[in-house]
Structures are given as structure tokens and as C-alpha cells.
Amino acid sequence: MKISKNLNLFALRMRGLHNIKMFNVNIELIKVLEDLKQSTNNRINLDFIFDLDFEIKTFEGLVSNEIVTIKLFYNKKNRISLIEINPIMKYTLEETLNSNVFIDHLELMAELGVYDNVLEQMMMNQIKQTH
Amino acid sequence: MANWCDNKLIVKSNGDEKEFRRFMKQGYKMESIDGNEISVWKISNYFPTPQELNDRTLRTDQLIEKFGFDNSSDWNRFYWGTEQFYNENQIEVNLIEDNLYELDFCSSWSPPIQWMITIASQFPSLSFKLEYIEFGINFSGVTIIENGIFLDLCSKPLLINDFGEDIKYEFNEETNSYKLESGEIYTEDEWYEFELSNLKNPLAGLKIKMSNNQ
Numbered sequence: 492m493k494i495s496k497n498l499n500l501f502a503l504r505m506r507g508l509h510n511i512k513m514f515n516v517n518i519e520l521i522k523v524l525e526d527l528k529q530s531t532n533n534r535i536n537l538d539f540i541f542d543l544d545f546e547i548k549t550f551e552g553l554v555s556n557e558i559v560t561i562k563l564f565y566n567k568k569n570r571i572s573l574i575e576i577n578p579i580m581k582y583t584l585e586e587t588l589n590s591n592v593f594i595d596h597l598e599l600m601a602e603l604g605v606y607d608n609v610l611e612q613m614m615m616n617q618i619k620q621t622h
Numbered sequence: 623m624a625n626w627c628d629n630k631l632i633v634k635s636n637g638d639e640k641e642f643r644r645f646m647k648q649g650y651k652m653e654s655i656d657g658n659e660i661s662v663w664k665i666s667n668y669f670p671t672p673q674e675l676n677d678r679t680l681r682t683d684q685l686i687e688k689f690g691f692d693n694s695s696d697w698n699r700f701y702w703g704t705e706q707f708y709n710e711n712q713i714e715v716n717l718i719e720d721n722l723y724e725l726d727f728c729s730s731w732s733p734p735i736q737w738m739i740t741i742a743s744q745f746p747s748l749s750f751k752l753e754y755i756e757f758g759i760n761f762s763g764v765t766i767i768e769n770g771i772f773l774d775l776c777s778k779p780l781l782i783n784d785f786g787e788d789i790k791y792e793f794n795e796e797t798n799s800y801k802l803e804s805g806e807i808y809t810e811d812e813w814y815e816f817e818l819s820n821l822k823n824p825l826a827g828l829k830i831k832m833s834n835n836q
Binding site: 508509510511512513514515516526527530531534535581582583584585587588 | 739742743746763767770771772773774775776777824825827828829830831
């Protein structure tokens with residue numbers, strides 16, 4: 492399926508021309524991309540992701556003791572994953588890092604083979620240890 | 623010998639002056655230098671390597687059980703994102719504005735992103751921005767932690783001038799030389815030096831505005 496411009500982005504991970512990781516965003520995807528484009532002198536244009544087909548997985552997660560519905564959109568070929576969380580809430584960085592959403596996302600990405608970054612793996616292990 | 627990654631860390635207060643001061647205070651620790659006890663600021667003081675790993679007073683299995691690692695290098699890579707900081711005693715901390723610190727330092731192989739995540743969690747009211755560039759593997763990027771948002775963008779360094787414009791050039795295969803659009807010609811050795819001084823982090827100016835929209 493195609494990705495919605497109005498998707499409320501919680502997390503974005505992408506490898507390619509630019510490696511991008513974002514967490515805790517909770518803003519419409521189109522606004523995030525526009526913001527990135529403007530703040531980097533138009534060097535980053537990610538509009539092509541709206542032409543890609545994404546697979547989707549839905550699961551429940553816990554952030555700051557709140558049960559939330561998580562939708563994971565991913566495109567393995569282009570190594571892109573996006574997460575939408577409902578209901579939208581604002582979390583502290585600590586809550587995010589300690590949430591099972593964050594960990595589920597990373598583990599699922601590893602399972603799907605979407606990321607292969609050693610640094611990412613280290614971060615995942617670190618978060619697991621503090622969890 | 624390690625490739626050194628150049629880092630610029632910018633720490634900004636968003637109004638909580640007490641936390642801003644606490645951030646700097648936490649980096650100081652008393653050290654014995656030439657017989658004198660001196661308060662020294664270091665990046666590693668915020669999240670220090672466990673002493674037992676440096677001293678190696680415990681057995682390997684005891685160290686692994688207690689810390690997950692039996693040596694400080696692996697622990698540092700895991701918890702800081704880098705094995706070591708270069709010449710820590712001489713890192714300059716500059717108060718650029720009343721609410722803004724700037725630190726320039728080098729870390730081995732990679733930027734200390736894990737270190738920054740841990741520290742930023744301890745100072746939630748402050749904004750952290752890390753600009754990094756490494757010329758060996760050739761990568762550069764920006765990590766921002768602000769208002770609970772974590773953003774890391776990594777890209778190849780670009781050959782750009784001080785105005786952020788691409789430097790255009792042609793390579794002449796017959797003479798193995800490089801010619802700039804402005805007419806200047808460089809041999810391969812000269813070009814290496816030219817690249818080192820002109821490859822820049824294209825993401826260094828990145829700011830996030832998203833926090834304002836929430």
C-alpha cells in the first residue's frame with residue numbers, strides 16, 4: 492500500500508543516500524518531510540517515499556504504561572520503516588527509550604532485515620539492558 | 623591507530639538555568655595532577671567507565687557478570703558509542719551565549735551518540751545537538767535531541783564552499799589532475815589536501831522546528 496501524507500509519524504528509519512533515524516515525533520509525515528527539506532537547503536527530498544509500496548504490521552505496545560496501537564509500515568527493498576502510534580501522545584525521551592514500542596520496532600526491523608547498522612544494534616542492546 | 627571523528631556538541635538551555643548549570647557542574651571531578659587536587663572537566667565524567675574495568679581487579683567472568691564486558695574499550699563502545707575521546711583534558715568548553723555551550727572534541731571511529739542519549743535523558747529541559755564528520759570512512763551527520771525528539775541524520779560529506787554551494791570540478795584522466803570551475807588546477811596530492819579542507823558536513827546547519835508544533 493502507499494503511505495499516507497497525513498500519517499502521524501512516531502518513528503522513521505531509513506538507509507540510503509541519507510541515513511535517518513527519528514523517534515518521538517508525533518507529527519504528520521508531510522510536515523516532517525517539509526521541515527527536513529527546508530532545514531537542509533533542499534538537499535534532503537524524501538517525497539519519493541509516497542510512490543513506494545509499503546507492507547504493514549499492526550501490534551499493540553506499551554508506552555509509559557499506556558496501551559497503544561502501533562502500525563509499522565516498511566519497505567524492505569529501500570530499507571525504510573515508519574511507525575504510527577494511536578492514540579498520539581507526547582513522551583519524554585526516557586519513556587521512549589524504555590518503551591517496548593521502541594524495542595519492538597528495532598527488533599522487528601532486525602527480524603525483517605531492514606537495518607544492518609552496527610551502531611543501531613548496539614543501541615538496541617543498550618536499551619534492552621536498561622529496560 | 624583510530625580514525626578520529628570531529629565532533630561539535632552544542633548544549634542549549636531553554637529557560638531552566640538551574641539545569642543548565644547542573645549540566646556543566648556534573649562534568650567536573652577532582653583529579654590528582656602533579657600532587658595537586660584539581661577539579662577537571664571531562665566528557666567521560668558524565669558517564670564514566672567503571673573503575674573495575676580499568677583496574678582489572680576482578681576476574682574476567684566476574685567483570686562480564688557485573689558489567690557485560692571484561693574490558694573498558696568494549697564497554698565504552700557500547701555505552702558511549704566510541705572507544706575514547708581524544709586528549710580529554712584539553713577539550714575547550716565555550717560559553718557562546720548565556721544559554722549556550724559549545725564543545726569541540728574528537729572521538730575514535732564514531733560519534734558518541736549513545737553517550738549523548740544517556741546524558742540528554744538526565745537533562746530533559748536542555749537541547750543537544752551533535753555535529754560530526756569523519757574523513758577516513760567519509761561520513762558526516764547531525765544528531766539532535768530536543769523536547770523528547772531524537773533525530774539523527776547521516777550523510778556523505780560534500781565538497782562545498784563556505785556558502786554551502788557545491789564546488790564543481792572535472793578530473794582529467796590524461797594528466798591525473800583536477801580542475802575547478804574557477805580554473806584552478808590541482809595534482810592528485812594537492813587535491814587530497816584540498817578535499818580535506820573543503821569537505822564539509824552538509825547537515826551541520828540542521829535545526830528542527832517540529833518541537834514548536836506540538
